[in-house]
Amino acid sequence: MKRNDTEKEKGILIVLSGFSGAGKGTLVKELLNTYRDEYALSVSMTTRAPREGEQDGVHYFFTDRAHFEDTVAKGGLIEHAEYCGNYYGTPKAYVEEQMAAGRNVLLEIEIQGALQIKKLFPESLLLFVTPPTAAELERRLKNRGTETEEVIAKRLSRASEESEGMEAYDYIVINDDLQACVKELHGIVQAARREPVRTKAFIEEIQKELKGFVKGE
């Protein structure tokens, strides 16, 4: 894609969704550890109060409604939504900086946000993370040991709903073995860069060059 070694390939925007219990969090952490310079994690802005242990600028950028609304008005968020009376959004500046520096930016959001992103940025990459089977999902939810039967049933019911949207994603990432999955995810990202939607500049350039040869005949 890059035409020479001094030109840096721009990073891409990667949206990760998937069932609760699919292991998205661990996967992202391991991906960032393994390919440190190639990925960056987007930190969301929110108006909800920090929970215990959550740090500003690490887990979220915590802010108030006035500042959030002001940021929206100034076009400072890629996407935003309101859940349970709190705003959540993705700050644009950080995403753009990281992508310009050649890093792929990871966003962990659910399907509505994912589809919103895809509509705005057709070259973004939507990945859906899933365990190999529903039984394995149930096992992982149960093994956490922190959730009641009722909560587990709710998660599985929500997973069933979410599974109806899987086809809208660009790739399905099956998280069976963590290390294998990290490698597979990275491979998917590299391959995805060769899809025409993310190779537009290259295609246009070579089309132009070839036309030049024909005219020059």
Added chain:
Amino acid sequence: MKRNDTEKEKGILIVLSGFSGAGKGTLVKELLNTYRDEYALSVSMTTRAPREGEQDGVHYFFTDRAHFEDTVAKGGLIEHAEYCGNYYGTPKAYVEEQMAAGRNVLLEIEIQGALQIKKLFPESLLLFVTPPTAAELERRLKNRGTETEEVIAKRLSRASEESEGMEAYDYIVINDDLQACVKELHGIVQAARREPVRTKAFIEEIQKELKGFVKGE
């Protein structure tokens, strides 16, 4: 994708197109050498006469018009076309056997055939092979040393036409360094297996399983 270790993942149908001089032939040869058990090359059936050095069953299956038309009538070809008074087609049986055995089958055909295949088999994978620049394409064509200026100009003109169809392919394979390109191509094939169009059985299965959990609540 496979649900357990005894189940073999079916191979996929890979259509390779690209500019004359892009290095498709060498790439296919090296891919078959490097990942011997994972790929098979489809051999076309044709009614044209064998050229010097061409072997039946290796370069083509050579046959007459009556047998070719009979094969078409019996549904024995995946696609076929007529060029310069000769028939060319892709025998179905070999492709199906190899795919069932878990091998990805490579077909080297031009864009019309490629789009015909995609229409019939949406899960097939269309790859377009290109050198990194048009100048490099010209250099490779000239370096062959066997072609006249006129032939080279014709090839470049044809390449310019073909480049207009690049967006219709699933991936653009940039053949700069041969070994790197073989690895990249293999990576693309593995990633492509995780696109929803090639993960249908997995998605349907997990959707069904999750519905089962919800009903069982």
